[in-house]
Amino acid sequence: MPSLKKTRLAESCLPLGTIGEFGLIKRLRTRHADSSPEILKGIGDDAAAVKIKSQITLITTDMLLEGIHFNLSFTTFYQLGYKTLAVNISDILAMGGKPRYFLLGLGLPATYLARDIDELYSGIMKLAKKFKVAVIGGDTCASGKGLVLSGTLLGEANGIITRSGARPGDAIFVTDTIGDSAMGLMLMKKLKIKNSKALSPDIRTLIKKHLMPEPRALEKTSGITSMIDVSDGLLIDLSHICDESNAGALIYIDKIPISKGLALAAKKMGADPLEFALKGGEDYILLFTAPSDIKINAIRIGEIIKKGRFLVDARGRKIPFKAEGYEHFK
Numbered sequence: 001m002p003s004l005k006k007t008r009l010a011e012s013c014l015p016l017g018t019i020g021e022f023g024l025i026k027r028l029r030t031r032h033a034d035s036s037p038e039i040l041k042g043i044g045d046d047a048a049a050v051k052i053k054s055q056i057t058l059i060t061t062d063m064l065l066e067g068i069h070f071n072l073s074f075t076t077f078y079q080l081g082y083k084t085l086a087v088n089i090s091d092i093l094a095m096g097g098k099p100r101y102f103l104l105g106l107g108l109p110a111t112y113l114a115r116d117i118d119e120l121y122s123g124i125m126k127l128a129k130k131f132k133v134a135v136i137g138g139d140t141c142a143s144g145k146g147l148v149l150s151g152t153l154l155g156e157a158n159g160i161i162t163r164s165g166a167r168p169g170d171a172i173f174v175t176d177t178i179g180d181s182a183m184g185l186m187l188m189k190k191l192k193i194k195n196s197k198a199l200s201p202d203i204r205t206l207i208k209k210h211l212m213p214e215p216r217a218l219e220k221t222s223g224i225t226s227m228i229d230v231s232d233g234l235l236i237d238l239s240h241i242c243d244e245s246n247a248g249a250l251i252y253i254d255k256i257p258i259s260k261g262l263a264l265a266a267k268k269m270g271a272d273p274l275e276f277a278l279k280g281g282e283d284y285i286l287l288f289t290a291p292s293d294i295k296i297n298a299i300r301i302g303e304i305i306k307k308g309r310f311l312v313d314a315r316g317r318k319i320p321f322k323a324e325g326y327e328h329f330k
Helices: 004-012 016-031 077-094 114-131 180-191 201-211 234-245 260-269 273-279
Strands: 039-041 048-052 055-065 098-108 134-142 148-157 170-174 226-229 248-252 286-291 299-305 309-312 318-320
Touching: 055 077, 077 098, 077 114, 077 148, 077 201, 077 226, 077 286, 098 114, 114 134, 180 201, 180 260, 180 273, 201 260, 226 234, 234 248, 234 273, 234 286, 234 309, 260 273
Parallel strands: 098 134, 248 309
Antiparallel strands: 039 048, 048 055, 055 148, 098 148, 170 286, 170 299, 226 286, 248 299, 309 318
8 A cells, every 4th residue: 555655745746637726725725724723714615714803804815817717808907807806705705704805916918008907996996885895905016928816805704604514404595597607708709799788688697797797795694504606616616515514415407597698598509508507607696505494585406415416307306416617727
């Protein structure tokens, strides 16, 4: 049997394309375990949680890279700024917190104009005003290739909701329709447009949900046992909850909320809207579990079970599902 040292050495030689984004996160989490009593939650959730005196501080960071997360041929700087803050706010909300202070690191090509960055910050401030977030600083440097944005958001909470609290018997909820953002991105790639005003309202909504996602906080979080935001896809993000909670899940296909726009667009393209809803990602809505008798303004789509992960069709047949969705490096 190979020694632990040899096993770790072999794993360290694997390319990122083999271990994937989540394998890398797991590796970092193992190597940097929480060691201070004030760290309530470190690597592995939507945000870190640190207790400073009697107040819990939430800290999250998200990067957006040109060519990976966005394409400036069909994304304005205003929309990009808005989304940069939105994806960070979504993480704080997924921990049951309130967003407060935002910092932005920028890697900028020297050919950009000052007005481009003005427009970027106008988008940031539009959403910051809505959530009463203060933009308090950041960093800027020259980029040799493409635009890089790295946002860090601090929030506060009286208590935290992690991915690890789901229990058998809990119901599974989402706060909005899913799959819209992925379809919006596909439409923009196919249509190659920057201005969507000439399109139908349903199609414009799909595109806007990708370019300018609208994170929404739950009115109340009491009773919620686990939570995550849908950033990589329903199946992969629900799998994170199952992994952390050591539990399984049933998802009822006919309960998955699919918007009219997604259904129409998928029909025209000869695609299955369910594929977008299950694996699309970048919806930035909340996915959470809670006791089945809870009264809450959300859409119930399934339940937590002891083990196994299944989609259940209209005839009651169970179809095993895997953690499929978007993952960097793979």
